[in-house]
Amino acid sequence: MLHAAAEALLTAGYAVLGAWISPTHDDYVQDKAARKGTVGFSSHFRLAMAECSVQDDSLVSVAYWEATRTEFFDFPEVAEAASDYLRQHLQLQDMAVTTFYVCGSDHFNGCRYSMVAMAAAGIGVVVVPREGEEVDSVEGEELVIFAAPCAGDVAGYSSTKVREAIERNDHAFIAAAMSPRAADLLLMPTSEELQRFESDYAKVGITSAMRRITSGGTETATGRPPQAIPDREVFISASALAKAWSSAVEQGKIDELRARLEAGLLFLGSKKMWLFPENEEQEKESCRQGSYFAPSFPEGLKALIAQKLATSPPEVHFLKPPELNYTGFPDGCHPPDSSAPAFHRVSDWLTSHGYNKLILDSSWWLDGGYNARKSGYGVPGYRVVENYETGEHDYDPCMELLWSSDQRLRPQLQPCL
16 A cells, blocks of 8 residues: 555655554554454554564555554544654755655545645645545645555455454465565464563464574474465254255255265254264163154264264264253253353364354343344344353354354355255
């Protein structure tokens, strides 16, 4: 963005002396991160990442003023502070120095009047839109300049997409959007970096060093770069899978269904022993609970489930523990319990595959970030809470819980062929 702004200023007849990226103050970042339910890194860590991003850039440097104040200052005040500093410290004979604030089209459209007022006071604005974005026009203000739209891969980079890349441990995307060194700092720290920014790494679950510096100064990876965690179907009903398997055999689509099940995860509401009894008592319990034997439950499907159970980590999770005396829906795995022990085990299983922890905070579902009208399945929040606090496997609340906690998970009840 700053390079596109510099090109626009050169075209407009300015000589560009330099550009600065200015990380925002913690007061603003932490509040915004809390409201959005995302990671808010400290100013010290964000300054370090910014330095890594620009270390090979001959134009762009990092400005520390904004992030190191004792309180938050909004962009007009930050731009004014930069302008005052440059006028005081740059000794350019017979040349005026004009500071320009660089922003995207969304920011400009939302703060247009503030930016026009800033330009009228002598601090310019360069707007850098993405390809296809519309920007509010401004007439008669020479210090508001519109750059050519960013196109190609650059147009796809944004803070939102970087946050999403962090959540899925996508080293390659962060390296392209920021720099390889910034991606290493963020996802593959050395032991020294881990110690220096321990609280920041804890926010993304990084607890061990991934690189080391040799005595000669060479970096050596002690682990592979984290890979992007893919979107994945989660099949949640054994009985629905049994019906789908039989139907797929009849339709000649069993290879298609098998491929989907092999690629997906299985979150089943039953006990493991109901599908795989090991003694006569377990066989009797299995028979009381449903049809888990051929021909009602296909042997091919049972063999695939056994195969997925044997992976590390297992690709199947059974909600009900073996010792449970299950009395039927809606009693679940335990009496109502806000600590949700059964679903905490589900959450641990999902995180072992690289996905987010389940949102098991009733305040989020009832008073906070959840909005049923904008959700994946339209389930009222109280139903989700009731379901996980009793350890029940009601289908719609389970699917809403999975999807709202991590939208890379795609819950499936009836696999459509």
